[in-house]
Amino acid sequence: MKEERLPVLRWVCTGLTVVVAIVWLSPLYWIAATALKSETDTIAMPPTFVPFPLDFGAFIFVIQNSPIFRWYLNTVLVSVLVTFFSILCALMCAFALSLLEFKGKRLVYWALLVGFMLPFSAMAIPLFMLMNKLHFVNSYAGIILPQIATPLSVIVFKQFFDQVPIDFRNAAVMDGAGDFRILFNIYIPLNWSIIWAMAIVTFIGAWNNFFWPFIVTDSTPMLTIPVGMTQVQSAYGVAFAKTSAIAVMASIPTAVAYLIFQKRVTQGVMAAAGLK
Amino acid sequence: MTKTQPNTRPTPRRNRWPVGWVLVSPFLLFYGLFLIYPAIQVVYLSLTNSDIAGQGAFVGFQNYVELARDQDFWDSVGHTIYFVALTVVPNTGMGFLLALLVVRLKRLRLPILSAFFLPFVLPVSVVTTAALWILDTNFGIFNYLFGTSVSWFQDPIWAMPAVGAVTVWWTVGFNMLLFIAGLQNISADIYEAASLDGANAFHQFISITCPLIWPVTSLVLILQLIAQFKIFDQVYLLTQGGPYNSTMVVLLYMYREAFQQNRGGYASAVAVVFVVIMLVISAIQFRLLQGRGSK
Numbered sequence: 001m002k003e004e005r006l007p008v009l010r011w012v013c014t015g016l017t018v019v020v021a022i023v024w025l026s027p028l029y030w031i032a033a034t035a036l037k038s039e040t041d042t043i044a045m046p047p048t049f050v051p052f053p054l055d056f057g058a059f060i061f062v063i064q065n066s067p068i069f070r071w072y073l074n075t076v077l078v079s080v081l082v083t084f085f086s087i088l089c090a091l092m093c094a095f096a097l098s099l100l101e102f103k104g105k106r107l108v109y110w111a112l113l114v115g116f117m118l119p120f121s122a123m124a125i126p127l128f129m130l131m132n133k134l135h136f137v138n139s140y141a142g143i144i145l146p147q148i149a150t151p152l153s154v155i156v157f158k159q160f161f162d163q164v165p166i167d168f169r170n171a172a173v174m175d176g177a178g179d180f181r182i183l184f185n186i187y188i189p190l191n192w193s194i195i196w197a198m199a200i201v202t203f204i205g206a207w208n209n210f211f212w213p214f215i216v217t218d219s220t221p222m223l224t225i226p227v228g229m230t231q232v233q234s235a236y237g238v239a240f241a242k243t244s245a246i247a248v249m250a251s252i253p254t255a256v257a258y259l260i261f262q263k264r265v266t267q268g269v270m271a272a273a274g275l276k
Numbered sequence: 277m278t279k280t281q282p283n284t285r286p287t288p289r290r291n292r293w294p295v296g297w298v299l300v301s302p303f304l305l306f307y308g309l310f311l312i313y314p315a316i317q318v319v320y321l322s323l324t325n326s327d328i329a330g331q332g333a334f335v336g337f338q339n340y341v342e343l344a345r346d347q348d349f350w351d352s353v354g355h356t357i358y359f360v361a362l363t364v365v366p367n368t369g370m371g372f373l374l375a376l377l378v379v380r381l382k383r384l385r386l387p388i389l390s391a392f393f394l395p396f397v398l399p400v401s402v403v404t405t406a407a408l409w410i411l412d413t414n415f416g417i418f419n420y421l422f423g424t425s426v427s428w429f430q431d432p433i434w435a436m437p438a439v440g441a442v443t444v445w446w447t448v449g450f451n452m453l454l455f456i457a458g459l460q461n462i463s464a465d466i467y468e469a470a471s472l473d474g475a476n477a478f479h480q481f482i483s484i485t486c487p488l489i490w491p492v493t494s495l496v497l498i499l500q501l502i503a504q505f506k507i508f509d510q511v512y513l514l515t516q517g518g519p520y521n522s523t524m525v526v527l528l529y530m531y532r533e534a535f536q537q538n539r540g541g542y543a544s545a546v547a548v549v550f551v552v553i554m555l556v557i558s559a560i561q562f563r564l565l566q567g568r569g570s571k
Contacts, residue, residue, distance in 0.1 A: 021391040093303035102296030117558035122547040126317035129330040149307035226399035
């Protein structure tokens with residue numbers, strides 16, 4: 001938009017944007033500030049806006065009195081495995097759909113399309129019963145397995161594979177390469193950036209997933225962080241510094257992952273929404 | 277999807293199709309076992325009086341008959357629609373406004389964009405913890421700063437709008453991102469030509485930006501509709517459906533019937549009705565996306 005002739009307006013606009021952004025982030029500041037206060041300071045009136053001196057008591061209490069590191073470990077394990085297997089399965093499936101001709105391919109398409117529309121949360125009851133029968137309730141397998149098949153990743157990867165010139169594959173076939181080698185040595189390296197993007201988006205999604213781990217786990221040592229932290233809150237009662245401290249600890253991994261891989265996250269979100 | 281045609285030229289190699297199936301099968305295995313099978317199972321369960329362990333007898337359409345007369349269920353449908361109405365348009369509009377603010381920035385663009393997007397990458401329980409603290413009746417900073425004394429999540433009038441506001445704060449960054457992409461796709465030449473013709477910024481906004489961003493707007497609206505219909509986490513964590521059931525939404529009702537009342541069969545009937553609603557919305561989405569693709 002042409003605003004060059006009105007520099008004042010431009011500065012006002014930019015200033016306004018910055019103010020809105022600061023307001024937008026203020027709840028996060030407030031959580032961090034609360035976590036660094038003593039419990040009595042959190043409910044002092046008028047409130048102190050900048051915690052000084054910093055009080056790490058809430059963090060120390062949470063670390064000593066809750067299995068937070070166990071939950072961290074659970075969440076890391078679950079998110080890493082979900083990401084790895086879901087991306088791998090999606091890549092192989094997308095490759096077959098994009099480049100190979102086989103009987104029943106249309107059926108796979110239809111299954112993808114139908115599954116894409118089914119809301120996962122509505123399947124919670126039969127899925128829980130299945131996990132119960134398999135003795136997967138309160139286990140890593142129970143949390144991980146249902147999160148692996150993500151039709152969205154298949155659709156995104158297929159679109160990218162479709163755009164790779166077919167000559168790449170034909171040349172490799174001439175050289176005697178099999179389809180597995182073509183996938184892993186040509187198609188995956190060529191599409192590395194979108195694969196990485198989808199992997200980070202999947203990782204953040206798996207880390208933050210609340211609904212399914214909440215349904216399939218209830219024993220304290222098996223919880224993931226997003227579920228576990230709610231348990232701590234009900235155990236502590238009104239203890240704002242402690243609940244804020246655990247919230248800060250729960251957010252650090254995804255927040256840092258986002259800030260480091262910002263461009264990839266943006267790319268992944270766009271691709272997943274159908275805008276490349 | 278038609279682009280596959282030139283790619284699948286038959287190559288002179290035997291045993292073509294097993295390779296295809298080998299590559300597809302890991303995905304299909306997980307997919308079939310943990311999505312398609314439960315989808316079929318939920319329909320069957322809805323015709324039984326199963327408990328949550330899956331033990332029960334076939335009862336035909338009894339659950340659906342009961343559901344049709346269940347005022348609590350219809351209330352939960354109403355509350356879900358109310359939540360959708362409270363969030364979809366504001367979240368889309370807000371996303372558009374933020375995108376307009378961000379897209380014209382240069383050096384500040386990345387930090388400002390991240391500020392708006394950051395809440396979206398946080399776990400829902402962090403978001404609700406922050407909300408419960410900030411909107412706390414007695415010690416919350418919000419009531420202190422604005423001089424109000426509302427019990428946001430305990431007041432039947434305010435609970436749902438408060439959950440909606442929290443949801444918008446949490447998720448608007450996603451919509452903003454899609455709008456930014458859309459705004460960047462509008463060629464600068466069009467604005468150039470318009471300003472040569474003497475159109476001012478306001479006219480350009482009305483007659484260039486708004487119509488050209490519409491495909492993205494419709495996409496965001498439909499994605500929002502689907503996402504907000506599935507409301508569960510925020511309500512469960514903020515209000516547990518209260519006060520006086522005023523925030524009891526469909527999935528929470530399903531959860532309560534299944535896992536707290538031990539009525540797996542009845543809850544499955546709730547799930548089936550929910551899926552049907554979602555499929556209708558998705559069909560509309562599919563139509564819309566196809567329309568976009570053919571342009």
